[in-house]
Amino acid sequence: CIFDKFExxxxxxxxVIMTGSYNNFFRMFDRNTKRDVTLEASRENSKPRAILKPRKVCVGGKRRKDEISVDSLDFSKKILHTTWHPHENIIAVAATNNLYIFQDKVN
Incomplete structure (x- = not known):
């Protein structure tokens, strides 16, 4: 049996709980607010000070700009390993052979 094991x-x-997913997406679930967000780790987002935009996976033909069709997901791109800094709002996400490091925007 072969399966993907997302940390x-x-x-x-x-x-907050974070886990990886397919299509280089990773998800965060806030226990207090009961909200979740799906974000994408990609080279387009790798410019310094770039703000990550939430993504939504949808089923069906019509979709908005920030949505991606479930039919277009790339199951070969996956984030299996994620980690969170113990004290700061900094995360590291491993996507295939790339390591992305994100931190909370400083005002």
Missing amino acids: CVWNGSDS
Whole structure:
């Protein structure tokens, strides 16, 4: 039996869970607000100070600009390993042979 094993990690305060997914997406689930967000790790987002835009996977023909069809997901691109800095809002995401490091925007 072959399967993909996506890691699941907690932030330093145990309030948010993060896991990888297909199509170089990773998801975060906030336990307090019950909200979740899907983000994409890609070279287009790798410019310094770039803001990650939430993505939504949808079924069906019509979709908005920020949505991606489930039929166009690339199952060979996957994020299996993620980690969170223990005290800062910094994450590392491993996508195939790339390592992406993101940090919370500083105001």
